[in-house]
Amino acid sequence: MPYDPSAFPPFAVTVDLVVLTVRRHSLCALAVRRGEPPFQGRWALPGGFVRADEDLAQAAARELAEETGLCVHDPAAPTQDNGAHLEQLATYGDHERDPRMRVVSVAHLALAPDLPAPRAGGDASNARWAPVEELLEQAGYGRDGEGPAPLAFDHTHILADGVERARSKIEYSSLATAFCPPEFTVGELRRVYEAVWGVALDPRNFHRKVTGTPGFLVPTGGTTTRQGGRPAQLFRAGGATLLNPPMLRPEV
Amino acid sequence: MPYDPSAFPPFAVTVDLVVLTVRRHSLCALAVRRGEPPFQGRWALPGGFVRADEDLAQAAARELAEETGLCVHDPAAPTQDNGAHLEQLATYGDHERDPRMRVVSVAHLALAPDLPAPRAGGDASNARWAPVEELLEQAGYGRDGEGPAPLAFDHTHILADGVERARSKIEYSSLATAFCPPEFTVGELRRVYEAVWGVALDPRNFHRKVTGTPGFLVPTGGTTTRQGGRPAQLFRAGGATLLNPPMLRPEV
DNA sequence: CGTGTTTATCGTCAGGCAGACGACTATGAT
DNA sequence: ATCATAGTCGTCTGCCTGACGATAAACACG
Numbered sequence: 001m002p003y004d005p006s007a008f009p010p011f012a013v014t015v016d017l018v019v020l021t022v023r024r025h026s027l028c029a030l031a032v033r034r035g036e037p038p039f040q041g042r043w044a045l046p047g048g049f050v051r052a053d054e055d056l057a058q059a060a061a062r063e064l065a066e067e068t069g070l071c072v073h074d075p076a077a078p079t080q081d082n083g084a085h086l087e088q089l090a091t092y093g094d095h096e097r098d099p100r101m102r103v104v105s106v107a108h109l110a111l112a113p114d115l116p117a118p119r120a121g122g123d124a125s126n127a128r129w130a131p132v133e134e135l136l137e138q139a140g141y142g143r144d145g146e147g148p149a150p151l152a153f154d155h156t157h158i159l160a161d162g163v164e165r166a167r168s169k170i171e172y173s174s175l176a177t178a179f180c181p182p183e184f185t186v187g188e189l190r191r192v193y194e195a196v197w198g199v200a201l202d203p204r205n206f207h208r209k210v211t212g213t214p215g216f217l218v219p220t221g222g223t224t225t226r227q228g229g230r231p232a233q234l235f236r237a238g239g240a241t242l243l244n245p246p247m248l249r250p251e252v
Numbered sequence: 253m254p255y256d257p258s259a260f261p262p263f264a265v266t267v268d269l270v271v272l273t274v275r276r277h278s279l280c281a282l283a284v285r286r287g288e289p290p291f292q293g294r295w296a297l298p299g300g301f302v303r304a305d306e307d308l309a310q311a312a313a314r315e316l317a318e319e320t321g322l323c324v325h326d327p328a329a330p331t332q333d334n335g336a337h338l339e340q341l342a343t344y345g346d347h348e349r350d351p352r353m354r355v356v357s358v359a360h361l362a363l364a365p366d367l368p369a370p371r372a373g374g375d376a377s378n379a380r381w382a383p384v385e386e387l388l389e390q391a392g393y394g395r396d397g398e399g400p401a402p403l404a405f406d407h408t409h410i411l412a413d414g415v416e417r418a419r420s421k422i423e424y425s426s427l428a429t430a431f432c433p434p435e436f437t438v439g440e441l442r443r444v445y446e447a448v449w450g451v452a453l454d455p456r457n458f459h460r461k462v463t464g465t466p467g468f469l470v471p472t473g474g475t476t477t478r479q480g481g482r483p484a485q486l487f488r489a490g491g492a493t494l495l496n497p498p499m500l501r502p503e504v
Numbered sequence: 505c506g507t508g509t510t511t512a513t514c515g516t517c518a519g520g521c522a523g524a525c526g527a528c529t530a531t532g533a534t
Numbered sequence: 535a536t537c538a539t540a541g542t543c544g545t546c547t548g549c550c551t552g553a554c555g556a557t558a559a560a561c562a563c564g
Contacts, residue, residue: 009304010262013345013356052261052354056345091343091358093265093308102304104265104356106343187540205523207542212521229540230530244503248522251496439511457552459513481511482559497550 011093012103015060016047016155018089018162019068019110021129022179022195027166028129029159030067031151035126038099039152043130045159047105060086060108067127070112073178084112085178089162097154109162111178132163133198167196172246174216177237183220185232186210199250209247215240263345264355267312268299268407270341270414271320271362273381274431274447279418280381281411282319283403287378290351291404295382297411299357312338312360319379322364325430336364337430341414349406361414363430384415385450419448424498426468429489435472437484438462451502461499467492 019030031043046067050059061072064086073083086108093104136159138150150156170176170193177184179192190206210216215238223231271282283295298319302311313324316338325335338360345356388411390402402408422428422445429436431444442458462468467490475483 008264008266008301011265011302011356012260013263013265014260049260050263050345053347055347056343056356088342090340091308093302093358095305095307104263104308104358106345106356185541202523202525203541204525204543208544209522211542225531225540227540228532229538230542232541245521250523437512454552454554455511456513456515456554461551463513477511477560479511480561481509482513484512500551502552 012101013050014047014105015063016045016105016107017063017110018159020166021112021114022192023114023129025195026131027195029132031128031130033126034152042149042152044152045155056106064110084110086110092154107158109165113181136160171249172243174241183234187227187232197249213243264353265302266299266357267315268297268357268359269315269362270411272418273364273366274444275366275381277447278383279447281384283380283382285378286404294401294404296404297407308358316362336362338362344406359410361417365431365433388412423501424495426493435486439479439484449501465495
């Protein structure tokens with residue numbers, strides 16, 4: 001079959017973002033309110049069209065900066081502050097996922113420390129951090145008036161995939177540190193694992209495990225009592241990205 | 253910013269396939285020869301445009317069937333013969349990856365047992381199983397005449413990602429059975445691991461591990477001597493998809 | 505028909521890691 | 535001073551893995 005420029009249909013390509021953070025001991029995702037049809041007024045994942053001269057990762061980083069002010073953590077400069085982890089998640093292109101036209105969305109997963117008050121174009125009422133449990137549960141309520149509406153489009157599905165990716169990836173990588181400020185304690189890191197997995201972990205075994213894994217944590221020498229109790233050592237993320245052996249998530 | 257249908261640039265969307273199999277103790281990928289520019293005459297991954305009324309997974313399954321005759325293994329009917337595993341791999345959309353136009357390619361990973369002689373539109377000389385080692389090594393040779401040319405476009409990169417996905421996924425899932433015929437022996441399964449990882453495994457420890465993992469293997473009652481030596485028990489893949497604890501890949 | 509080769513399968517043993525949990529330490533709150 | 539809160543260090547036991555010896559059942563060959 002010879003090449004024919006008219007042989008393929010045109011698509012719109014967007015990036016959607018699953019931005020996760022840990023606030024008050026629970027895993028939260030960034031949601032923005034849609035200002036236009038379809039799904040006007042409903043909550044959705046942040047995202048937007050990929051521009052003609054942009055790579056996919058660039059577009060995702062641009063959207064992330066627009067929505068949160070976060071810069072993407074450059075792996076080449078790991079000491080940089082205020083950086084978020086960003087990676088491609090999956091691509092969603094069912095042919096009727098957007099009623100307007102044929103849209104393929106390349107979803108990305110971002111992990112951020114808990115700091116920024118959300119802003120969507122400067123309007124705080126149109127962006128919020130919502131517990132993922134709440135956002136995912138809403139998919140069960142189809143009837144009007146029974147709790148808030150689920151996310152627009154197939155965003156509930158995308159969010160579920162992103163959460164599952166984060167849950168499994170902190171098992172075998174040092175990605176949980178992306179949820180922490182630049183300096184953090186072992187207890188703070190443990191609370192990240194507990195929030196993401198939704199389980200309680202033994203503080204003593206956790207401490208032994210993370211401090212015994214070479215390259216995971218680097219002590220800074222300082223201590224803090226910001227969590228109360230006995231002062232805790234402060235650490236930075238070490239260079240290791242893959243944990244071997246992995247952290248074990250307690251089954252069910 | 254209000255919705256404007258002319259505000260987004262049009263993209264072409266394709267699916268590309270990393271089809272892996274194990275032949276003669278080595279991991280091989282399907283390559284097809286390009287019949288048209290750009291990269292005319294060069295080897296590439298199979299793939300094609302997504303049609304207007306097709307979902308992404310449908311398009312990938314269609315391309316797979318066109319190139320190999322394989323049907324996608326339906327998880328709902330696990331006893332089905334001649335089925336291949338198919339999953340989305342990642343999406344590649346750098347803005348100059350195709351010199352003709354803006355193309356976003358949703359790459360998929362397929363794992364198939366060793367049976368089919370490749371065919372591309374009925375022409376066997378335009379499709380082949382090539383050892384992945386060979387295909388990936390060629391990326392190092394930029395000079396003309398120094399071995400065959402590397403794959404077209406960014407397909408070497410896509411192939412490397414697919415191989416890495418397969419290598420890591422057989423650690424913690426039962427996916428290695430997708431490389432095997434419907435009934436297989438422990439030794440045949442071990443040779444799959446050895447080919448994909450490129451290492452030698454201890455037959456005794458491997459046997460203990462796979463037969464001791466509940467749900468991984470189901471004995472069929474039969475035996476075979478097709479590998480020579482003492483007759484070996486035949487197994488089918490069990491229902492378990494996640495292996496816990498995982499198979500351990502020997503380091504380096 | 506024995507003998508060697510090949511592959512499969514079972515057993516043993518030592519080391520390492522994880523879960524359960526006791527004990528002690530250093531802060532702030534009352 | 536006492537208590538509550540968190541952090542840190544140890545111990546013990548069971549399980550899993552890697553290393554490797556030993557046996558079993560087929561085929562090839564003289």
